[in-house]
Amino acid sequence: MNNISRRDSEVIWHPYTQMQLSPLATGIVKGEGVYLIDEAGNRYIDAISSWWVNLHGHSHPYIAQRLSEQLTTLEHCIFAGFTHEPAVQLAERLLPLLPGNMARIFYSDNGSTAVEVALKMALQYQSNQDTGRRRIIALEGAYHGDTFGAMSVSGRSLFTRPFETLLFDTAYIPFPHPGQEEETLHALETLLQQEDAAALILEPLVQGASGMRMYTSGVLEQMMRCCREYGCLVIADEVMTGFGRTGTWFACDQVQDARPDIICLSKGLTGGTVPLGVTACTQRIYDAFLSEDHHKTLYHGHSFTANPIACTAGIASLDLLLAPACRLQIDALVSAHSAAKTHWQNGKGLKAVRQCGTILALELETGTATGYLNRHRDHIYHFFLERKILLRPLGNIIYILPPYCITTGQLGFVYEEIDQLLSTL
Secondary structure, X not given: OOOHHHHHHHHOOOXXXXXXXXXXXXXXXXEXXXXXXXXXXXXXXXXXXXXXXXXXXXXXXXXXXXXXXHHOOOOOOOOOOOOOHHHHHHHHHHHHHOOOOEEEEEEEOOHHHHHHHHHHHHHHHHHHOOOOOOEEEEEOOOOOOOOHHHHHOOOOOOOOHHHHHHOOOOEEEOOOOOOOHHXXXXXXXXXXXXXXXXXXXXXXXXXXXXXXXXXXXXXXXXHHHHHHHHOOEEEEEOOOOOOOOOOOOOHHHHOOOOOOOEEEEOHHHHOOOOOOEEEEEEHHHHHOOOOOOHHHOOOOOOOOOOOHHHHXXXXXXXXXXXXXXXXXXXXXXXXXXXXXXXXXXXXXXEEEEEEEOOEEEEEEOOOOOOOOOOOOHHHHHHHHHHOOEEOOOEOOEEEEOOOXXXXXXXXXXXXXXXXXXXXXX
16 A cells, blocks of 8 residues: 555644644545545545535546646746736636626635735725725635735734734734624724724624634625725735635625625636636726836735636636526535534524525533634544544634535435534534
8 A cells, every 4th residue: 555644744734733632634536525434444524625625525527527628728837917717717707706896807816816816906996096094804704825925904813823924913802703894893893983994804794713713794784884885995815705606606606786806716716627816806906006107006916926727717717607507506515504503503502503595503501612623623623533524623613615516415424423422412
């Protein structure tokens, strides 16, 4: 046997992992639909879409075919002064789908870099307009990525603690828990009245890494309206919530009369196939950078900006996403989660059950505070791994966020094993 796991332990440093305490990583040799298959032939249901990226199933033949064709045509070219068909076509197809009046696409490499671009767009927009606005506002508990700008607008936490003296200041408003929306709106308006706010950045409807915390489209709309009234930009970080995850194509589609100025995308953008980030903006944002003064240029880029392979994956994923069959899959998943939520509501061992579209989260009552390092986390993780299900809990919070192609039987198996876990609490 090749023993990928053993070889890995000698050369690899894994993300979000205390390497001294962790067992050998599971060596995966193949992906097939909802399954990850290890070197011993075990098949694991990927119930979290490999960190929320996979939409259509692993090794999807249509995406693979499109990428293969593109590899023999153009693998990469510089994107300053040059362009290519996949980048243009993806932008042409994506812009009409996005909430609001998005007019331009800026490509980067992942969710964190999409956020970095958005922050620089917003801050330089204000600078180019000479408004004097430099403050960024964010929600408490936010997570926007692990690069320094993204960390700066994320909630201060376990992830940011070693770097806190190096992060720029951000103003935080309370998370709009049910029944506490007015407190959030009041705090936001108080900050906006100071007239120095450049932008509000938020994860619309669902805060992912902080525990799949959810809030209503009503308060999202009120926050956006408030920002518009005071001339503050809104950045919607739809890296996790985009492409059907909240039931609508984008979370901001659930807002009726307000729209973001900038939108960040990644994860499901390529169906989870290859890395790609997008920062979309309105014409008003773009126009503020048009000048005969070179100092007003957005000086940002990446070596692999708009990589043709990645853009082709984005186009192929959109083909699948917009097909009627995928809409039926999403609706079926939403319906199944809704029934499961009803089944578990007020159930034994559960503190809360939350659902937003295809995302279902169960907060376990463990007698200790909710948190990423909750002492029950490892037990929960290995309980499901032994049953060949990949569910990577956020502390004591289990969430189910599978590829859309998951079958009723596969999803039912996941639910049944969660029932088994709950029966042991």
